[in-house]
Amino acid sequence: MRIAQVAPLYERVPPRLYGGTERVVYALTEELVRRGHDVTLFATADSITSARLAPMAEAGIRLAGIKEPLPLHVAMLEEVYAQADQFDIIHSHVDVLGFPFARASAVPTVSTMHGRLDLPEYRRVLSRFSEQRLVSISHSQRKPVRDLPLNWVGTVYNGIRLEHFPFRDEPEDPPYLVFLGRISPEKGPIEAVKVARAVGLPLKVAAKIDPADADWADEHFLPILEGGGVEFLGEVDEPTKAALLGGALATLFPIQWPEPFGIVMTESLACGTPVIALRGGSVEEVLVDGVTGFICDSLEEMAEAVSQVERIDRRACRAHVEAKFSAAAMTDGYEAIYERVLATEVAARPALTILPQQQGGAADRVVPLAAKQDLVMPKVEEQAVPVGE
Structure with a gap:
């Protein structure tokens, strides 16, 4: 053809x-x-x-x-x-x-x-x-x-190309959480920081700031980094992204808009890392609640899910992506x-x-x-x- x-x-x-x-x-x-x-x-x-x-x-x-x-x-x-x-x-x-x-x-x-x-x-x-x-x-x-x-x-x-996201059967020690994507209000980076601080775990943020979002980031996101516990890495290439995802205890996905797909979720699962997300958009089509992560209705539920995430089978996360994504x-x-x-x-x-x-x-x-x-x-x-x- x-x-x-x-x-x-x-x-x-x-x-x-x-x-x-x-x-x-x-x-x-x-x-x-x-x-x-x-x-x-x-x-x-x-x-x-x-x-x-x-x-x-x-x-x-x-x-x-x-x-x-x-x-x-x-x-x-x-x-x-x-x-x-x-x-x-x-x-x-x-x-x-x-x-x-x-x-x-x-x-x-x-x-x-x-x-x-x-x-x-x-x-x-x-x-x-x-x-x-x-x-x-x-x-x-x-x-x-x-x-x-x-x-x-x-x-x-x-x-996604599975060979670009190697599977890891265990997260790094000491544990950390990760947020990837774009620094904008609809992606929920501030909400991710709140969840990480609520559970007392460090958060690694690998995300770009578009010119259209620069003013919002300057006013709302960058100031909260002063509170500590958050490592802002900026944009990263794909090998660095895979390493960050694979080493994380969980990926936070606190979207504030009807996400059409959310490829970060599948990249994380391919590495074996569960995703903790707010309900909305395509989240319920990509994640299997309690199997590949947790689908939550509030930041409080997301924080509670962090304490349960170690019971998620990381191999099941990988298998889910192999079958569907x-x-x-x-x-x-x-x-x-x-x-x-x-x-x-x-x-x-x-x-x-x-x-x-x-x-x-x-x-x-x-x-x-x-x-x-x-x-x-x-x-x-x-x-x-x-x-x-």
Whole structure:
């Protein structure tokens, strides 16, 4: 199968430091190539891939300090669809930006929605592009727009490359807790500090501070570090992240928003480290309460869970990720979607009719019936049991 993977340009593939979507694109692309597919990756020029790389920016926008990301993404999409006839299917990971291009193309596009959908702006744009073939990364992600007649073609959980997150059967001694991700109010770093201090354990924080969150971090997060017991490491690369997660007694995940997936949870579990999380978003789809960690309804419950976390079987945490959140499991899901979309495309093509020869010896002409149907994207029916579930 000839597949175009269209990555965001904010980070290289895979990211040097922070970056969830680009890391997912990397895992999927590498597994598709391993399975024999002809894959072209549209990404930054410094990306590392086994696929054919189509460089669309010199480097990741965020670390390169590029101030205007939109023009580069629009230029990339124009290039992708200029080459559309070279692919059987285009897989977009750039949110709603690709919708107008996909609508105008005869080559089918599948768009994975990687972010939150509970903002009113999304309702407006999704309702105007209701024919677009969408993939969710959790069932909970769909809830804010479940009343809209959208063309969901499946749910595929994000997968990680297990070899990047070695299993550890015991945490380090003395024990510590860890928080990874982004310093922003919705991720709950202040709540993580409160839990760690409540139980008297040190907390290691490995997280980036985006410019958009810098003022909030200066006012609310950085001052609480003065109370001690918290080691703020900033952004870390993947090997450092794996070492931090694997050595921790538990990973704290006190989200304050409807997290669409939360890949940190799967990375932690892959290392064998249980996750203690607040209920919300995809948490109940990723964690098994009492088996791979604890799902709590308050910070007090999270603190209590820390005292119970040693009874969690770290091997069960690893096995859970191997079964549901590996790169292989994710690719199984996307392969099934690609095949179903292409099968539906073939079935929806208009019939052909042969017109008799015209006077004067004109050759037979092949004319499609209802030619305007070519402008209508066929709706792909989602299977009763969506892939990735």
